[in-house]
Amino acid sequence: MTPTRAGSTSSTKKDPEKDQQTTTEAGSGNNTHNFDALPPVPMKAFAKLPGWKALRSMRTAIWLLLALATATFIPTWVPQRITNQTKVQEFAEDHPSWFQAFDRLRLFDVFDSWWYVGIYGTLLFVLVNCLVPRTRNFFRQQKQAFATPRERKQFPSLPCHVEMQVPLSPEETVSLLKKTLRSHRFRQGNLNTRGQWVAEKGHLREGGSLVFHWSFFVLLLGMFFTRAFGFEGQVLLVEGEHWVDAPVNYDYYNPGRFFGPEDHRGFEIAHDSFEVRFFENGGPADFVSTVRVFDDTNNNAQGEKSQVLQKEIRVNNPLDYRGMKFYQISWGWAIRVTIDDQNGKPLFDDWVPLFPGGARNTWTGVVKLPSLSPQVGMELFFFPDALLLGEEEAADLRGDFAGGENLLIRLFARPGPPTIGDAVLLAGEYAGDLGQNTLFQTVYDLRTENMEGPLEYGLARLSNTGYRFADGLSLHAPEIRHYSVLRVKRDPGLWTVLIAAVLLMFGLTASLYISRRRLWIWVRPVEPDSSDTNTATAASGTDTKETAAPRTPPPNHNSTPSQSGEKPTATATESTTMSPASPLSQRNDVLSQQHATEAAAPRTPQTMVTLGGLAYQRKDAFETEFTRLVKDLQAKLRSNQAHGNNT
Amino acid sequence: MSATNRPLPDFQGTLLDTSAFDTAEWRTGTLLVNVWGSWCAPCIREAPHLAQTANSMAEENVRFLGVDIKDNRPAAQQFEERYSIPYPSVFDDAGAFAAGLRVIAPPTTFLVQDGTVRTVIMGETDSSTIACVVRQISPPPPAKDPL
Numbered sequence: 001m002t003p004t005r006a007g008s009t010s011s012t013k014k015d016p017e018k019d020q021q022t023t024t025e026a027g028s029g030n031n032t033h034n035f036d037a038l039p040p041v042p043m044k045a046f047a048k049l050p051g052w053k054a055l056r057s058m059r060t061a062i063w064l065l066l067a068l069a070t071a072t073f074i075p076t077w078v079p080q081r082i083t084n085q086t087k088v089q090e091f092a093e094d095h096p097s098w099f100q101a102f103d104r105l106r107l108f109d110v111f112d113s114w115w116y117v118g119i120y121g122t123l124l125f126v127l128v129n130c131l132v133p134r135t136r137n138f139f140r141q142q143k144q145a146f147a148t149p150r151e152r153k154q155f156p157s158l159p160c161h162v163e164m165q166v167p168l169s170p171e172e173t174v175s176l177l178k179k180t181l182r183s184h185r186f187r188q189g190n191l192n193t194r195g196q197w198v199a200e201k202g203h204l205r206e207g208g209s210l211v212f213h214w215s216f217f218v219l220l221l222g223m224f225f226t227r228a229f230g231f232e233g234q235v236l237l238v239e240g241e242h243w244v245d246a247p248v249n250y251d252y253y254n255p256g257r258f259f260g261p262e263d264h265r266g267f268e269i270a271h272d273s274f275e276v277r278f279f280e281n282g283g284p285a286d287f288v289s290t291v292r293v294f295d296d297t298n299n300n301a302q303g304e305k306s307q308v309l310q311k312e313i314r315v316n317n318p319l320d321y322r323g324m325k326f327y328q329i330s331w332g333w334a335i336r337v338t339i340d341d342q343n344g345k346p347l348f349d350d351w352v353p354l355f356p357g358g359a360r361n362t363w364t365g366v367v368k369l370p371s372l373s374p375q376v377g378m379e380l381f382f383f384p385d386a387l388l389l390g391e392e393e394a395a396d397l398r399g400d401f402a403g404g405e406n407l408l409i410r411l412f413a414r415p416g417p418p419t420i421g422d423a424v425l426l427a428g429e430y431a432g433d434l435g436q437n438t439l440f441q442t443v444y445d446l447r448t449e450n451m452e453g454p455l456e457y458g459l460a461r462l463s464n465t466g467y468r469f470a471d472g473l474s475l476h477a478p479e480i481r482h483y484s485v486l487r488v489k490r491d492p493g494l495w496t497v498l499i500a501a502v503l504l505m506f507g508l509t510a511s512l513y514i515s516r517r518r519l520w521i522w523v524r525p526v527e528p529d530s531s532d533t534n535t536a537t538a539a540s541g542t543d544t545k546e547t548a549a550p551r552t553p554p555p556n557h558n559s560t561p562s563q564s565g566e567k568p569t570a571t572a573t574e575s576t577t578m579s580p581a582s583p584l585s586q587r588n589d590v591l592s593q594q595h596a597t598e599a600a601a602p603r604t605p606q607t608m609v610t611l612g613g614l615a616y617q618r619k620d621a622f623e624t625e626f627t628r629l630v631k632d633l634q635a636k637l638r639s640n641q642a643h644g645n646n647t
Numbered sequence: 648m649s650a651t652n653r654p655l656p657d658f659q660g661t662l663l664d665t666s667a668f669d670t671a672e673w674r675t676g677t678l679l680v681n682v683w684g685s686w687c688a689p690c691i692r693e694a695p696h697l698a699q700t701a702n703s704m705a706e707e708n709v710r711f712l713g714v715d716i717k718d719n720r721p722a723a724q725q726f727e728e729r730y731s732i733p734y735p736s737v738f739d740d741a742g743a744f745a746a747g748l749r750v751i752a753p754p755t756t757f758l759v760q761d762g763t764v765r766t767v768i769m770g771e772t773d774s775s776t777i778a779c780v781v782r783q784i785s786p787p788p789p790a791k792d793p794l
Contacts, residue, residue: 241741242741242743243741243742244741244742244743244746246742246745246746246749247749247750247751247752248682248742248750248751248752248753249717249741249742249745249746261749261750261751262749264746266746266747268741268743346720346721347721347722347725348719348721348722349719349720349721349722350718350719350722368686369722369725370685370726371685371722371725371726371729372725436688436691437688437692443686
């Protein structure tokens with residue numbers, strides 16, 4: 001950019017009088033360097049509402065965030081209906097009065113409670129309310145910050161400032177300065193008609209802060225989107241079982257508020273096989289569920305489904321089909337249990353899931369026969385590889401089962417990985433009322449409060465050796481398979497949250513490590529041997545300098561140096577003045593002396609440059625940067641001078 | 648799209664007694680479909696009401712159909728015997744028919760008129776409720792003139 005262009009651009013876009021007024025207001029209005037003061041935003045009618053100010057405060061947002069974090073901790077101590085209905089029911093039975101109070105406060109459904117949603121919504125609203133004006137100001141600053149040049153008398157108040165007289169025409173000086181500042185990666189504003197402009201670096205700090213806060217807002221929004229429109233469920237699939245994606249077929253079902261039954265895809269999954277491998281120490285090394293997916297790809301009227309893919313689902317390698325992800329999270333044994341009555345009529349024939357964690361490394365399950373009278377329930381204990389001790393060996397062992405039934409005392413599961421060896425199923429029979437209409441229970445629980453038992457323990461082996469109970473029921477366990485537990489998720493806000501999290505980190509890094517600093521530059525022609533020159537070479541920083549400086553006309557930006565006839569004299573030199581407060585002062589005095597010595601010859605200084613700088617953060621680092629900039633500028637001036645001498 | 652005003656989904660399978668089932672044969676007239684399981688406590692409570700209503704509406708051209716989900720066949724057959732359920736039930740072990748009906752949880756009862764689902768009763772129901780919804784779309788036949 002040539003001085004001519006810069007000057008003409010500036011004169012057409014900006015009113016010098018207005019510029020001057022803004023400068024005075026911004027620069028001399030106070031002494032706290034509040035240079036970014038902007039005209040107040042006109043107040044809207046709603047802004048006068050009580051509490052509106054609080055809704056525009058980041059302090060409020062922080063309090064809301066703290067409230068949200070506190071609320072998120074509640075499920076640590078209070079059981080939640082959506083995750084553990086049994087625990088909630090136990091709480092209700094143990095503490096009926098507390099239960100009512102907690103329930104009124106929706107403490108058993110924290111994340112769906114009106115107050116949690118209220119805090120969340122208010123936080124989003126406050127964030128927007130804070131960020132919108134701040135963002136608007138940021139973009140305004142990008143346009144307006146450079147329209148605030150400073151008066152000469154304001155320069156000495158800056159932490160870093162320097163004044164030097166250079167043997168170049170104002171246009172050449174401007175060009176050289178702009179080039180130097182550009183090489184130091186300063187963003188520069190337009191040159192005004194008085195030969196002033198502003199350069200800035202690190203303006204992305206505020207941008208980074210805004211990116212951080214907006215990303216946080218988007219992150220919250222993404223989480224809300226996932227919670228509202230997403231879905232989470234869990235299914236237990238026995239090997240060989242077919243399963244259809246529908247709400248009724250989930251063992252655990254937690255849909256978002258706006259996720260309806262019609263949003264399920266209705267595809268079918270066949271669980272073909274499951275494989276689990278163990279380390280030598282018995283820990284699981286890998287779980288693999290092999291599944292096939294069937295779907296109605298042709299959308300034909302008969303609803304016939306065809307196989308669309310086959311997939312091995314592993315931990316961290318989910319099946320992703322039509323927006324639903326199936327994660328491998330657990331596994332276990334499912335034993336096929338058949339129970340017949342005394343006449344051989346089948347009463348029960350199904351795969352019963354067994355869960356680890358029973359006493360003596362057993363796997364436990366439940367069978368209920370509600371249609372019998374009295375109703376019958378059975379507690380199942382499965383030993384994948386049983387060790388049956390002799391009666392004498394077991395005599396001293398009372399074990400974990402009260403009552404000391406012989407079989408229970410004598411049976412142990414061999415230690416090590418749960419592989420099938422001498423597999424034994426032990427069933428304890430209870431009779432009475434299962435309590436399905438009176439006691440809370442899941443299909444995996446047996447409530448024995450209203451039952452008698454265990455009446456008898458029956459032992460069945462996988463080799464189809466059954467057991468007949470005294471009441472005539474016969475138990476068989478002919479087959480065992482694996483089951484696989486898959487967590488199913490639909491997460492529409494996943495990418496939003498991920499992108500927001502990445503941007504949040506970028507924004508945070510920028511706002512922490514970028515420091516914002518500004519330079520104000522004033523270039524003006526001076527007559528050789530003028531009083532301004534003398535003042536400039538003396539210790540500056542006083543108002544008297546301003547009064548001593550002649551009111552020289554602004555540089556003629558409409559003419560090139562050759563046109564105006566202003567050409568730097570080969571023997572010209574520059575003199576510099578630093579703020580006394582700056583550590584640069586001493587260095588610059590030396591430079592001044594050096595330059596004065598070099599310029600013992602005739603002097604024809606033509607331009608005075610005043611440079612002031614301010615860092616809003618990391619001020620020490622800026623002083624070093626400012627020194628480097630001034631040195632670079634001086635080197636370029638010398639180089640330019642030497643070039644002029646040669647020519 | 649809601650669960651109502653939708654066609655009865657296509658499904659071919661077996662009944663609890665292992666005979667074949669096809670929804671094509673159930674698309675005419677008034678049909679009441681009850682989704683249940685022998686393991687489901689509310690289903691146990693409403694079973695006598697359903698049996699009673701099915702018997703009382705036998706002459707009104709209202710057919711009843713059960714859909715037994717996530718169950719085992721012997722236990723379900725025992726259930727039907729115990730509560731004297733007079734109508735057949737589809738054995739929907741994989742939950743495919745229930746998925747087509749958009750069942751969220753058993754028990755759920757659907758009133759189907761000429762192959763289109765008109766009313767859905769979610770949760771446990773009783774005789775009077777069933778009679779009420781049936782009467783809305785299928786008025787009882789006029790009483791015979793005593794003269």
